[in-house]
Amino acid sequence: MSTVNKDNKDKEVLQNILKIQDNIDKIKEKYKDDAEFIDEIETSCYKSLFKGKKRIEEDFKEQVNTDRNIRVGIVGRVKAGKSSLLNSLLFEGRDILPKAPTPMTAALTQMEYSKINYIEIEFITEDDMSLLKEQKEEYKKLFERTREEINKEKEGKVEDLSKEAEERIKANDSNEILIASNEIYYNIKKIKENNKNIYDEVMSNTIKRIDFNNIEEIKDKLKDYVSSDGIYVNFVKSLKLYINLDILKEISILDTPGFNDPLATRNEKANQLLSKCEAILILTPSTHNFSRSDIDAINRISKREGIQEIYVVISKFDDSLLSDDIVRKADGDLDNAIENVLDELYDNIEDNFNKINNDGVFDNILKNVKKRITYSSGMCANMFETFENKAKWDNEKKKVFENFCEKYSDYFSEKENELSILSLKKLGNIKRIREILKDVESKKEDLLKDSLRKFDKRYKASADDIIKEITNYIDRKERQIDSGTTEDKTKEINNLLKSYDKIKPMIHSTYIDTLRIWEMNIDKELINILDKHYANLNISINSLIKEKDAMFGKKKKYINVQEILYIFNNYIREFNNFNLNFRISKYMELENSVSKNIISIFSREMPDNTEISNSSIKNLISNVTINYQNKIEFVTFDELLKDKVFADKFKDDFNTVNKYSGKSTVEGKDAENLIIGVNGAKEWIKHKFKEQIDLRINKLFNELNNLDFSNILLRKYQNKLENELRELKDKSSSIDKWKKIKKEIRNII
Structure with missing residues (x-):
């Protein structure tokens, strides 16, 4: 395929995906007066790949890239x-x-x-810890239920009831997550009690970098993070x-x-x-x-x-x-x-x-x-590769080799090394x-x-998920309309109105407190990440600076230009990489914290509202705050360059670096100039990133803080119930309306 044809095909695929986003947006505009339905669409899109044209175009650029591994x-x-x-x-x-x-x-x-x-x-993060705690509580409930069941079955004649309950729980594969969560949570809790410095270090630093000189050092460097007795092992989420x-x-x-x-x-x-x-x-x-x-x-x-x-x-x-x-x-x-x-x-x-x-x-x-x-x-x-050091094999390897020699004597022998080596290589x-x-x-x-086909397939599958999810929602609506009564719905509305003035200030207070804690943590965590990136760059640069003897007993600095350019460009790339994922994870952290705290208020103060469920309240909360997700935008390096003062200063320093880019190594005064240029450029990046982050976090916090959250949430819930009441008053027309909408949803692709 020619380059022109490929580019045309790429554009065609992208335009088709963007058209799906357009169709979703048109449906949202058409039914914008139905707040609950719009909330459902936005929640479905939030869980999908369809989060706006800008995000689709960014993903397209990253995925349909033939210059990568x-x-x-x-x-x-x-x-x-x-x-x-x-x-x-x-x-x-x-x-x-x-x-x-x-x-x-x-x-x-x-x-x-x-x-x-x-x-x-x-x-792991504090948000992960909250989830582990919830799953630990579920395990505790399961454990107590299992104990009671065994006690009833055996009429109290059990020598060790707790042990038998544990064994029964472990025997059921579906309990794996709860068992694991319970164990991890208690391991971390123990560390928090006995070694709080470790706990605080992990919770205040999302990412940690460890340099190594050669491959043999990897195992030793990782032992504290992955070995069974490693102090950090329960905290590790991923390794790169x-x-x-x-x-x-x-x-x-x-x-x-x-x-x-x-x-x-x-x-x-x-x-x-x-x-x-x-x-x-x-x-x-x-x-x-x-x-x-x-x-x-x-x-x-x-x-x-x-x-x-x-x-x-x-x-x-x-x-x-x-x-x-x-x-x-x-x-x-x-x-x-x-x-x-x-x-x-x-x-x-x-x-x-x-x-x-x-x-x-x-x-x-x-x-x-x-x-x-x-x-x-x-x-x-492993035995093949290390056969020359057979004497240093552990007992397991020695036993395996002994068994092969006994059972396949024509292929393995303690005496004929070449025969054994070939057989080990074969296995x-x-x-x-x-x-x-x-x-x-x-x-x-x-x-x-x-990857173009793959991109197309992923997005169309994601669109299928949206269609399925919204269709299921409409099916539920049709069933609710068919089986519901105006009397029951009126009772739910009255129950909400009676509780309105009581729970509104509770929701407001809980929301503000949660928001303040979130703002404090997000600012602290971001600054820690920036400082960590900066410290890692310093370590890498310093490791490249060498000295050799010069005349008159002096030392002369020299440096590998290509290596320093590589790590400096990687420094910039790391800032850009964490931007999107960090933004999404922080939004989810806020949403989960708010949901958890406010659901407890509803459960405590409105226990008689049969319509309320954790998922329905969480969906409402999600849609109160969802418009703010994309406002958690942390500046990228390209955006920094749009600032003229920063761009001019940075280019002054970086031009010093670029001056040597065609050389393999430089020494003496040139090496010192190169280091000064890199240090100046990285200082400006660190300073400007911090400045922009503070500005954007403060702006976002003020917007969220000024949001009339409790009133919006309760109004949304009230509108939801009142809309359902209207639909119950004319069931036939309501069901016909939803059948028509279902057809439109199925045609978004």
Whole structure:
């Protein structure tokens, strides 16, 4: 396709998506007098990709970009062998990436290429803690109910009622989230009580950066954050590893927690990042193939995201080969054993994918099972890579090797090293995994070009979700109209009016208090992030400044120009990157806090209003504040340059930097000038960002503070009930009206 044709196709797709947004906006304008219906549309759009033309155009620019790495996602439950596989693929079998100690502490991990080695750790927030606390309370209720049930069943004749209740709860997979939340919450509470400095450090710093010089340092640098006894392990939400590694120059890797995550924000982020991957490797252990945990992890993948390349890796393959039954059937022949196990697993995997292939996402696997499914043993790959240091193997590796020597003596031997090395290499099968990645890499141009189709598919699927959600809302409205009575609705309205003057000041006071705490926290958190970025840049720059002996016993500074330009541009890029996600998360944090506090007022003061529910009140609150979401705009670097004073000063300093951009290294006076230029430019960025953030936060806070929130919320609720009463007075016309609207909604695409 020519460049002109491609550009035309790109524009056509974008215009079609923008037209859907137009159609949504037209419906909102047409029915603007029906506040409840408009609230429903806005809430549905808020949860979708359709948040206005500007956001769509920004997403289009980022997604339909052929000048970036292929993104490869690794999907599989915790303990599926993902860390072992990645250690073999990236680090020649060395134990660099640690294993998650438990499902609930498995962090979302991204690995990307960088000239400068560093780790970026994202911690949980106060909002995450609030959610964990709510889920802990749910666990407590479940625990008490289970205790009572067991006590009744066994007529009080239970030796340890609490222990039996715990075991019964754990036996039910659907309780995983509550169990995990309960454990994480109490672990964090314990740290808060015994080591408050750690707790305060985490809660005041969303992001932490750790530099490392070489790959061997990674494990040691991460031990406090991912190991079972790590002091920060319960606080970690995600990790980003920026590594100077050739394999990552073309491919970025995402390792997702294979667990129904107790942290909703981490789960949401994992799904969001996974949706942007071009290729997926699904890991499923050979001896526990396709458990419920596997299916939960695999269900992250949806056809709507348009992921093009999907492969299955049967992990921990050595486990299946050592069973007596497999050894006997193969008569000690390793090749026959591999073939027998694979044939059985191919059938099992094919059957399971057929069951969950409702939207055709796994068609490529099912059409070519043997090409799309392979095996690997991280254990054997590691033993192959470290065979020369066999004496230093841990007891587990020694035992596995001993078992292979006993059961496959023609392939493994304590004496014949070459034979054993070849067999371990075969079982590790890392060459095949690398071939898969090479194959994906070779398709980079086509895969990235296909990002246009993927963008189109994602937005149309999101529009389908809006249609489905609003259609369901209309169906509920029709049922309510059909079954409701004017008497009951009048009673609800009267109940609200009686309580109005009492609860209005309570809502106002709660809203203002929540808003003030939010404003104080958001300002503090943003300043901490800016300071952290600035401190990280200083560390990186200082690490690049070298000295060498000059004449007369003096020292002369010298510096690598390309490296300093790289980290400085990365500094600017980091500011731009956190802007959107931080803005959305802070809005959600405000909405959740306000909702939680005000729902408790309704529940306490108006218990007889049968129509009130947490979700209905939360939707009302969301739509009172939703217009303010996009006002939480934190300045980007490009916006800073529009300020003439800043632009002139910055360009003076940056021109000093640019003067040396064609050189590899500079020394002496030139090195000092380069450092002065970079320091001046970064000082101006830090100063201007802080100034703009303070201005925008104060402006937003004043707007929200001046909002007549309690009155608007109660009026919305009253209007909702009065509108429902009007509809009940003429049921036939009301139902006809909603059927007409339903037809219009279905035609927005």
